[in-house]
Amino acid sequence: MNKFAKWGLTLPATILVVALLVVPVLATIATTFGEPKGIFSTYTAFFNSGFRTGILYRTLRIALITTAISLVIGFLTAYVIAQMPGRLKSIAIIAAVFPLLTGVVVRSFAWLIILGKNGIVNSSLLSLGIISDPLSMLYTEGSVIVAMVYLFVPLMILTLTGVLEGIPRDVVEASASLGAKPIATFFQVILPLAVPGLIVGAVLVFTGSFTSYATPQLLGGEQMMMMGTLLYQRAMVTFDWVGASTIAAIMVVITIAVVSIMSRIARRLNPMAV
Amino acid sequence: MAARIHPLLGAFAILVFLFLLAPLVIIVGASLSDTTYLTFPPQGLTLRWFTNIFEISAFRNTAITSFQVAILGTGLSLLIGIPAAYALNRYRVGLPKWLGTLFILPILVPEIVFGFSLLKSVTIGMGLPIYPSLIIGHALLVLPYSVRVVGASLASFDFSVEEAAISLGCPPWKTFLTVVLPNIRAGVIAAFILAFITSINDVSISVFLTGPGISTLPIQILAHMEQFFDPTIASVSVLLMLVTVGVMAIVEATLGLTFLTK
Numbered sequence: 194m195n196k197f198a199k200w201g202l203t204l205p206a207t208i209l210v211v212a213l214l215v216v217p218v219l220a221t222i223a224t225t226f227g228e229p230k231g232i233f234s235t236y237t238a239f240f241n242s243g244f245r246t247g248i249l250y251r252t253l254r255i256a257l258i259t260t261a262i263s264l265v266i267g268f269l270t271a272y273v274i275a276q277m278p279g280r281l282k283s284i285a286i287i288a289a290v291f292p293l294l295t296g297v298v299v300r301s302f303a304w305l306i307i308l309g310k311n312g313i314v315n316s317s318l319l320s321l322g323i324i325s326d327p328l329s330m331l332y333t334e335g336s337v338i339v340a341m342v343y344l345f346v347p348l349m350i351l352t353l354t355g356v357l358e359g360i361p362r363d364v365v366e367a368s369a370s371l372g373a374k375p376i377a378t379f380f381q382v383i384l385p386l387a388v389p390g391l392i393v394g395a396v397l398v399f400t401g402s403f404t405s406y407a408t409p410q411l412l413g414g415e416q417m418m419m420m421g422t423l424l425y426q427r428a429m430v431t432f433d434w435v436g437a438s439t440i441a442a443i444m445v446v447i448t449i450a451v452v453s454i455m456s457r458i459a460r461r462l463n464p465m466a467v
Numbered sequence: 468m469a470a471r472i473h474p475l476l477g478a479f480a481i482l483v484f485l486f487l488l489a490p491l492v493i494i495v496g497a498s499l500s501d502t503t504y505l506t507f508p509p510q511g512l513t514l515r516w517f518t519n520i521f522e523i524s525a526f527r528n529t530a531i532t533s534f535q536v537a538i539l540g541t542g543l544s545l546l547i548g549i550p551a552a553y554a555l556n557r558y559r560v561g562l563p564k565w566l567g568t569l570f571i572l573p574i575l576v577p578e579i580v581f582g583f584s585l586l587k588s589v590t591i592g593m594g595l596p597i598y599p600s601l602i603i604g605h606a607l608l609v610l611p612y613s614v615r616v617v618g619a620s621l622a623s624f625d626f627s628v629e630e631a632a633i634s635l636g637c638p639p640w641k642t643f644l645t646v647v648l649p650n651i652r653a654g655v656i657a658a659f660i661l662a663f664i665t666s667i668n669d670v671s672i673s674v675f676l677t678g679p680g681i682s683t684l685p686i687q688i689l690a691h692m693e694q695f696f697d698p699t700i701a702s703v704s705v706l707l708m709l710v711t712v713g714v715m716a717i718v719e720a721t722l723g724l725t726f727l728t729k
Contacts, residue, residue, distance in 0.1 A: 199558040202553055205547040205550070206550070206551040206570060206610065206614070210569055210572060213585065213589055213607060214572060214573060214607050216588065217585055217587065217588035217589060218581065220592075221584040221587060221588070266483055269476060270479075270483045272476070273477060273479075273480035274480070276472050288484050294715065295491065295708055295711050296667070296670075298670060299494065299708065300491075302688070302700060302701075303704075304490065305505070306490075306497050306701070311505070311506050312507075343486070343487075343490065346483070346487065347487060375473075403577075404577035404578060404580075405671075406579050406670060406671045406674065407670040411689070411692070425674065429675070438583075441583055444579075445577060448577055
């Protein structure tokens, strides 16, 4: 009975995930090796194309910059939230959760209003007389990065607030009572204890921005394509399915490599683990 | 953890919250503008962009599809996810470790790759119509929430209570419904809410699974924006934010919002 229940209960989920996710994704990757010109021909084509490698490097660059900025903003803000008294803390958490639960389309769209030709930044600069012609801020790497930071900072804040709250109070108090200045306590006690959490947050933001579609579509357009928008364009506009599958395979390999390497590092760096 | 906050750091945090909330306020302002283009601060005040939404049938139809897909997809994910989470926690010994990893694969695999593969292998390859493909795609996308969040509340459930019920003659399925389920209620609600909101906001999977007459609201918004850049989009966004407010009210009433930092 137990043996039946144990396997039987996990069976529906297992079958659906294997049949409708694992097999299709592996099939996508497999088609990239079936070209008549040679097993790796689609990959040599990808890496010999300056246009496509340019998009890969841009995607990595945008994802790294977004991760770095979100880490700094998220950590400092989470640090402040963790010190707040109960009521203020709940308000701060609500303020961070609200954007997080609002959709990516809505949140990216906000930056179209802010950065557009008739946008709030341009109209204020024009009325202040700082510029005489509206700036083109959309469809640049900068506009994509700003929107992505906006997208991922709430996630970082919530992840890191949880991590910081988990740091035992007496460790911090011990450091202070032994004479460490707040700055020293921050860098020598709190930061090292938060490193595993910082890595988890960084992995979430990096993979999220590396594989994003809606934000680069809206704020990057054709000029600033990223891997996600390139995949979509190859698949649904030019119907180059092998090309799209190649991009998909590269994205899967990079994502899984980053996740597995970083989670291994996080486990090794955890000072609380014995 | 407790320490004093430097005033500069406090000021920085205030700026961060302005950065987080100002864009949403700007959307609300832009939705009320009496102009045919998007602008902030609004020039003149009108609600006509909100009534305009209901005149565009594409918004109405895709909103209904989005809602149906989110409910059915989330329901399906709970239907297969709760038993899996139960088995993983109840029979910790004897189930292979990779099974737990398998159920969080939908987070690990880039969503856009999953969407593309689903279209290629399932919708076109197996000839499954778009609507059920959408539901299945969304159900798998949110499965990790069902398994992990429900699993977290099962981890703190005392299974000896269940054994007591069974040894007293209660059939296992009835024990599950009347003893186990009420105890993991919070986890199930949390999983449902997180899954629902993820599904209703999804772009990367749905963008591949649109067809004649079938699309979801976020995809329709993207399509509308390519042609018109008027305040209609801002007013649709405001309605979506109201959905978020409703969801947060439910979370606060049932679980308390602080559970989201755990």
